[in-house]
Amino acid sequence: MAGGGQVGAWRFSVAPMMDGTDRHCRFFHRLLTRRARLYTEMIVADAILRGDAGRLLRFHPAEHPVALQLGGSDPDALGEAARIGEAFGYDEINLNVGCPSDRVLSGTFGACLMKTPGLVADCVAAMRAAVRIPVTVKCRIGVDDQDPDQSLFAFVDAVAAAGCEVFVVHARKAWLQGLSPRENREIPPLDYDLVARLKGARPALTIVVNGGIATIDAAIAHLHRFDGVMIGRAAYGEPAILAEVDRRIFGDPAPDPAIGAVVREMSAYVRRSARQGTPPHHVVRHMLGLYHGKPGARLWRRMLSEQGAATPPDILDRALEAMTRPAPAPA
Template sequence: MIAPATRAVPDVALARRFSVAPMMEWTDMRCRFLHRLLTRHALLFTEMVTSAAIVHGDAERHLYFDPIEQPLALQLGGSDPSELAAAIRLAEPFGYAEINLNVGCPSDRVQSGRFGACLMAEPDLVAECVRAMRDATDRPVTVKCRIGIDDQDIEESLDRFADTMVAAGVDALYVHARKAWLKGLSPKENRTIPPLDYDRVHRLRARLTPLPVMINGGLETIDAAVAEMEFMDGVMLGRAAYHTPMILAEVDTAFFGDTAAPITLEAVMAAMADYAETELSRGGRINQITRHMLGLAAGLPGARQFRQILSVDACKPGAGPEVIRRAMDAVRPRDRIAV
């Protein structure tokens, strides 16, 4: 098994001030390369990968990442403590900054595997998983959860769940400020229909201090995320960061006090074209890269043509990095400014 090149593990406690949420089929290594161009300090997450896939499948394919992606958290799905521990031991040589357990995904497939949000009904089992994970690594072990599921009382049940995690030695919690309705709502509906309850997460964080608690769900702008820092130890953005990625260029200044000039759209596109050259030489396809770039020019004149080139032209036979350069040409020169 080939691990990434050695690189010092960054200060993940600081990086948690702002993180990009793990999103299935979205936050793959090519997406993370793009996001790391935009923010040097934020914590990035892998897509959720099951412990079974790592232990019984191609571990290197699931675990390999480019060191440039650090700080990077590995998100695992599973409910078998020994299998989770085995997966972490396989992940150890790769040097992830943090290991996170998914207790928030509401999909039917995840429920059938007895992991994700359905585990909020089994806090004692999750605690066993956390303890086994901690015994397998010296990296921080964290949990991402919802405020509750189905008919749970979000006051009593969330406090019990959180207290059980604290007793198990969890290093931090990421809390999506919505319930997950496992009966009656699709995974897509669960991202928007259950009402947001930021106040409930604020109360949880106040109660659990000094345990770091980060908030997730419905945050769409950097200003909204900064406002949450009055109450929270960190914020996590998902869909907004993916669909309008240039907002990530604001993160290092707003959350980490970095005074370096934010990267420009033109510089991002040039870097992604160079990256595409390398990836194609390794057997990758250009549309595997450009699909994550569609929102880079959101709000700019020429954005529609920009998206069309990156989505349609990138799928044509023989398409290469020139697609990225042509997409940049579709955006008016005067709008090639930092966001």
């Protein structure tokens, strides 16, 4: 299998999510799973070249393995941004060929690049020439009126010829006209079988399936056909599922991390971050779903969110205490 000495490195990952998987979120997810691969939000190559790369790219050493996702379509800019990302210590550079937001459309990057496999191949070649870490691509099965049976294979073959060995495939089309980014994550139908045919026909490539996978049971089922599974919304909205990943996906013998212990570690992190100028709600907003479906979930969510910018640094201790306090006896 492809991926150099890193077979299995893509077995389970948390998807890149703008406004979601920032460094605070990734630190939190890492406490729940030591093994999952984590992805940054998409960062536009030009922003790294022209903006404050230190602010955009810094991350905590605990986050490894962590991949930097880039947006762009200019090979030189992507090559340079990839080089900077490697220098910051990222384990992988991933190119976004899947995101259909307006911002992405106007900049000719994201999902519309499914229509120009040759340009993506040039981008991948430039990034590979600039770094030694793996360069990977996250794509759709097609866009607009493309026939996915044709577009997915043509795209993957062109980009693989430029040396990309790992593809994360969001198993639905993006419709670039008429659907919002959110609708584009829900309305075009999922076609896992097509992605499985890609894996069957191109066995040397590492193929990670993404889209609509909501539980660890579902992830395990997909692993019979794919090299890896990437989960986005379910991991963000219900992060406690990540606590099962090391044991159930990777077969680690250690018991799952206790949620209360994770909260206490995050509390120390929130306080440390606050001393360095990060408002606590920038961190705890990623933790709202931690008790999803469990007793006290509403209380937890309310306590973490109701004070907004005024959220105090000890909010997690307070919320944990309130969750474990016995309910008052009826009068």
